Amino acid sequence: MSKSKDPQVYHHDSDNQPDHSKHDSEVISDKKVNAYWQANIRLLLTLLVVWFAVSFGAGILFADWLNQFVVAGFPLGFWFAQQGSIYVFVVLIFIYTRQMRVIESRFGVDDDEQEGDAP
Amino acid sequence: MSTQLLTYVAVGLSFALYIGIAIWSRAGSTKDFYVAGGGVHPIANGMATAADWMSAASFISMAGIIAFAGYDGSVYLMGWTGGYVLLALLLAPYLRKFGQFTVPDFIGERYYSKVARVVAVVCLIAISFTYIAGQMRGVGVVFSHFLNVPITIGVLVGMAVVFFYAVLGGMKGITYTQVAQYCVLIFAYMTPAVFISLLITDNPLPQLGLGAEVSDGSGLTVLQKLDATLVDLGFQAYTAPKKSMVDIFAITFALMVGTAGLPHVIVRFFTVPKVSDARLSAGYALVFIALLYTTAPAVGAFARINFIETVNGSNYAGEDDQTATPQFFKTFEDIGLIRWVDKNGDGVVNYSAGSAFEGAADFTDERGESGERLLANTPTNNANEVDVDRDIMVLANPEIAQLPGWVIALVAAGGIAAALSTAAGLLLVISASISHDLLKKTFRPDISDKGELIAARLSAVVAIAVAGYLGINPPGFVAQVVALAFGLAAASLFPAILMGIFVKRMNREGAIAGMVSGLAFTVAYIAYFKSSWFGAVNSADHWLFGISPEGIGSIGMLINFAVAFLVASRTASPPDEVQDLVDDIRVPTGAGVAHTH
Numbered sequence: 001m002s003k004s005k006d007p008q009v010y011h012h013d014s015d016n017q018p019d020h021s022k023h024d025s026e027v028i029s030d031k032k033v034n035a036y037w038q039a040n041i042r043l044l045l046t047l048l049v050v051w052f053a054v055s056f057g058a059g060i061l062f063a064d065w066l067n068q069f070v071v072a073g074f075p076l077g078f079w080f081a082q083q084g085s086i087y088v089f090v091v092l093i094f095i096y097t098r099q100m101r102v103i104e105s106r107f108g109v110d111d112d113e114q115e116g117d118a119p
Numbered sequence: 120m121s122t123q124l125l126t127y128v129a130v131g132l133s134f135a136l137y138i139g140i141a142i143w144s145r146a147g148s149t150k151d152f153y154v155a156g157g158g159v160h161p162i163a164n165g166m167a168t169a170a171d172w173m174s175a176a177s178f179i180s181m182a183g184i185i186a187f188a189g190y191d192g193s194v195y196l197m198g199w200t201g202g203y204v205l206l207a208l209l210l211a212p213y214l215r216k217f218g219q220f221t222v223p224d225f226i227g228e229r230y231y232s233k234v235a236r237v238v239a240v241v242c243l244i245a246i247s248f249t250y251i252a253g254q255m256r257g258v259g260v261v262f263s264h265f266l267n268v269p270i271t272i273g274v275l276v277g278m279a280v281v282f283f284y285a286v287l288g289g290m291k292g293i294t295y296t297q298v299a300q301y302c303v304l305i306f307a308y309m310t311p312a313v314f315i316s317l318l319i320t321d322n323p324l325p326q327l328g329l330g331a332e333v334s335d336g337s338g339l340t341v342l343q344k345l346d347a348t349l350v351d352l353g354f355q356a357y358t359a360p361k362k363s364m365v366d367i368f369a370i371t372f373a374l375m376v377g378t379a380g381l382p383h384v385i386v387r388f389f390t391v392p393k394v395s396d397a398r399l400s401a402g403y404a405l406v407f408i409a410l411l412y413t414t415a416p417a418v419g420a421f422a423r424i425n426f427i428e429t430v431n432g433s434n435y436a437g438e439d440d441q442t443a444t445p446q447f448f449k450t451f452e453d454i455g456l457i458r459w460v461d462k463n464g465d466g467v468v469n470y471s472a473g474s475a476f477e478g479a480a481d482f483t484d485e486r487g488e489s490g491e492r493l494l495a496n497t498p499t500n501n502a503n504e505v506d507v508d509r510d511i512m513v514l515a516n517p518e519i520a521q522l523p524g525w526v527i528a529l530v531a532a533g534g535i536a537a538a539l540s541t542a543a544g545l546l547l548v549i550s551a552s553i554s555h556d557l558l559k560k561t562f563r564p565d566i567s568d569k570g571e572l573i574a575a576r577l578s579a580v581v582a583i584a585v586a587g588y589l590g591i592n593p594p595g596f597v598a599q600v601v602a603l604a605f606g607l608a609a610a611s612l613f614p615a616i617l618m619g620i621f622v623k624r625m626n627r628e629g630a631i632a633g634m635v636s637g638l639a640f641t642v643a644y645i646a647y648f649k650s651s652w653f654g655a656v657n658s659a660d661h662w663l664f665g666i667s668p669e670g671i672g673s674i675g676m677l678i679n680f681a682v683a684f685l686v687a688s689r690t691a692s693p694p695d696e697v698q699d700l701v702d703d704i705r706v707p708t709g710a711g712v713a714h715t716h
Contacts, residue, residue: 003574010699011513011711015150015219016157021708035703040705044208049336051204055197060368063190064414067358073330073340078358081193082185082416083326086409092400093207100212100398104707111393111708 021111028109036107047092055085063090122524126265129528130535134280136299137539140445141284141292141354149571150290153220159294159390165403167297168387169450170304170402170540172199172378173411174250176256178304178537183512185419187424189345189357192419196368198374200412202407205379205465207401209389215397215618217706220389221548222382223556229619230627231697233561238634242611243382248585249604250383252544255590257538264454265531266513271591277539278587285550286579293543294390300536305410306535308513311416314359315421315520324419333424347599348427357420362667369670377672379607380613383544387553394707422512425519430505431470435459435489444468447518448463452492455482456508459491460498473501488649494568557670566661603645606668609674610637618683623701637679644671 009027058066063077073080104110136547145664146152177199183708185192217225222243227236229365255274262273272440284292309325320341333344345357355361362370380386387404389398396641429445437441437443451457458480460466466489476496514534515527554575559566611634618633645668648657657668666674692698702712 004267008699009711009713010703012217012700012703016154016220018216018217018218018394018707019158021393026709027704027711027713030702030712033706033712037705047204047208051201054141055201055371056125056368059370060364060534061191061196063360067280072327073332073342075342075358078190078193078308078342079330081190082196083335083413085328086413087121089200089204090402090405090409091203093405097395097402099400101395104395109708111395 009087018111019113020112023109023111026108032109034106036103039103039107040100043103044096047096050088051092054080054088059085120143122527123266124430125524125528126531128228128641129525129532129715130266131534133299133303133536135238137280137296138283139297140295141288144288144291144295146289146291146572148544149220149404149555149575151291151528152572152575153290153389153547154237155291155384155390157390158392161396161400162403163392164387164391164396164400166407167294167390167405168384168404169407169411170301170319170401170536170682171544172384172541173304173537173639175254175261175534175538176264177411178308179257179261179513179534180510182415182418182422183509186414186423186512188361189507191362191367194370196412196416196659198371199378200408201371201375202378203401203405205375206384206388207398207405207645209455210379210385210616210620211401212387212394212707213704214616215388215391216394216707218389220555221551222385222616223552224560225557225619226615226630227560229697229700230615230630231694232627234563234625235631236556238631239612239615240556242638243552246381246604246607246612247383247428247545248550250381251542251586252589254460254538254542254545255386258535258542260510260639261514261534261538267524274590277535277590278583281539281543281546281582282580283545285312285583286576289575289579290390290547293540293547296543297540299623301407303536304533304562305407306538307529308411309414310519310529311520311522311526312418314526315425315516315523316417318437318520319421320426321341325414325421326654329417329420341424341669345420345424348424348541351429352427352673353472357423363665365665366492366662366670369664369666369673371670372610373670373672373676374605376613376676377535377607377609378612380550380602380608380616382552382612383541383610385616388397388550405701416535418513422461422516422519426507426512427470429519430468433468435461435466435468435491437453445519447515451508451511451515455480456511458482458494458506460494460496460504460506461487461491462498462502462504464488468504469502470505471501471503473503474499474700475506476502476503480683517641536689546579546582546586549576549582553578553582553601569707570625570670572631603642605639606640606645606672609643609672610679614683618671618680620701620704622624623698626687626690626693628690629683629685632677632686633683637675637685637706640678641672641675644668644675 054096059081067075069076157226223236223239226239258277259273262268263270312325313323315324316325318330321334322328322331332340391397391400433444434442435444460475476498481493481495483493487493528714546673558574559571615630615634647653648668
């Protein structure tokens with residue numbers, strides 16, 4: 001495509017479009033997309049650090065060391081490997097879901113149907 | 120009513136329910152057939168995903184594996200749940216925004232290439248058939264154990280039921296039967312687990328019972344008691360690792376990434392209405408999965424304690440309830456899943472570390488002095504006389520804990536639900552990849568919606584027939600390597616999708632080269648160690664970096680990434696339109712993204 005000053009709008013059409021939202025008719029600038037994307041990347045990297053820390057960290061690499069602490073009948077490293085990491089995984093997804101709604105409404109790209117659905 | 124009659128009733132009722140749902144939810148269009156019309160509620164989709172995901176292996180085998188592997192069983196617990204975090208954060212929302220029907224759809228369009236699409240279809244079919252053979256086998260095994268029918272008949276009945284709702288209802292039928300199947304399987308799993316937790320620890324919650332004190336007055340916790348008992352018998356402590364740390368790390372990683380890359384799981388997120396629903400739905404799915412996955416380690420630990428206490432030192436021919444070998448031991452011995460060789464001829468069952476005899480079990484038709492089934496194998500020199508198939512733990516649990524017949528019937532219906540729901544999900548992605556990706560998008564673009572729907576149903580029929588054949592005649596090689604499905608998904612599809620969303624610069628050449636090299640390396644490594652063709656010794660001393668074939672998908676994934684980036688850096692950028700597509704799928708809504716090129 002040639003260099004031009006007029007922005008070109010791209011929209012991907014598909015057989016299985018997501019439902020309508022209140023921002024359906026808005027064209028979003030690529031600057032905004034980039035800012036939104038940076039915020040998303042920061043959030044998900046933070047959460048992935050926790051994801052790694054509870055499973056590979058506490059459940060595997062440091063499991064042996066953590067096993068010296070016993071909580072509610074569980075050696076701690078063993079607990080992380082067989083119970084704790086799974087609970088944390090669940091919490092991580094819900095935190096992400098919640099925080100993404102905050103980020104999306106800040107940038108005006110949420111997919112809520114009406115005003116006021118956002119948190 | 121006898122237990123067998125109850126089982127027929129439970130299984131029959133569950134089948135009637137699934138078929139009723141299938142008739143109610145007939146698919147009328149390709150959109151219904153591929154993605155259930157795209158309007159499934161996130162919670163319903165969460166349940167369907169959980170049933171889709173939890174297979175015969177999760178329901179029947181996992182607790183047994185943990186019972187005998189102890190801490191090492193954690194690779195499955197973390198590996199098969201951690202992948203959902205990756206799905207929710209990295210893949211599902213963007214693929215939902217992309218808004219097509221299949222996984223190869225995304226790869227084909229994002230990498231502007233029919234070759235990439237066909238490579239993705241090949242990966243998908245290899246992954247899904249490897250997986251499905253085990254499911255049909257699972258249906259057959261449950262039938263033969265609980266209803267005393269040959270495995271072949273069990274597989275055929277399973278095929279007929281799946282045929283009904285997968286072919287008629289497509290994704291729509293599958294989704295709502297999976298919701299029902301989740302309810303059946305989770306109830307069937309939790310009920311005996313709660314009873315056994317109460318029996319052993321007085322705590323009704325298995326998740327807490329695993330850490331609680333054993334109610335035998337010894338003052339030890341479940342894990343302390345297991346550690347002490349196992350060390351006494353010459354085993355490793357339950358809470359200590361047996362595999363090397365690097366291998367545990369690699370297997371967990373490969374299973375997590377593989378889970379996120381499995382096509383039948385990914386397409387479930389194409390069925391919800393919106394991008395935000397895809398994230399939410401992954402969260403609900405993991406809640407429903409976690410319910411079973413946090414119970415399984417408790418079930419495993421309780422089963423191991425129970426097994427040792429009731430079996431070790433018991434009198435095989437005894438009549439007295441206190442010291443006699445329990446009935447379940449003999450039931451499973453009769454169908455060949457428990458083996459006992461009375462080495463010292465004292466009629467007492469001795470259980471300890473080491474294998475009881477050399478080679479695979481080979482029963483003779485004769486009975487020994489105590490009435491046990493005799494084996495032709497050479498006994499080993501150690502004191503252990505018992506050889507047990509670890510798959511029996513969940514099936515035997517209700518019998519070990521002497522629970523009523525209806526609980527046993529429930530477990531049978533639950534095991535079948537787990538196997539059928541996964542089989543149906545796999546069949547759907549196989550048939551969609553043939554009718555949609557190969558026909559509609561590659562070789563017959565002028566096919567009508569109606570024609571495509573017929574093609575989808577026909578390919579589902581063929582896929583069921585192949586799956587059934589593989590279930591009745593399990594190929595030794597495939598049956599051994601469920602690891603293959605995860606390794607392939609980790610090394611091929613996951614990196615290609617991830618880079619498609621997060622790396623704008625990734626191009627056609629890079630993605631194809633990455634998928635092909637990741638796939639080739641992983642298949643070659645697994646075939647080298649797992650098949651008998653190369654005469655390789657499958658042990659830690661011979662593995663690359665000490666990583667077993669189960670964990671090699673992690674390395675395959677790294678190879679995929681490395682090759683893809685190298686090739687992409689030396690070839691042309693993707694066209695502007697594709698880079699715009701990436702921007703468009705990154706935002707959940709809007710009429711498009713404005714670009715100044």
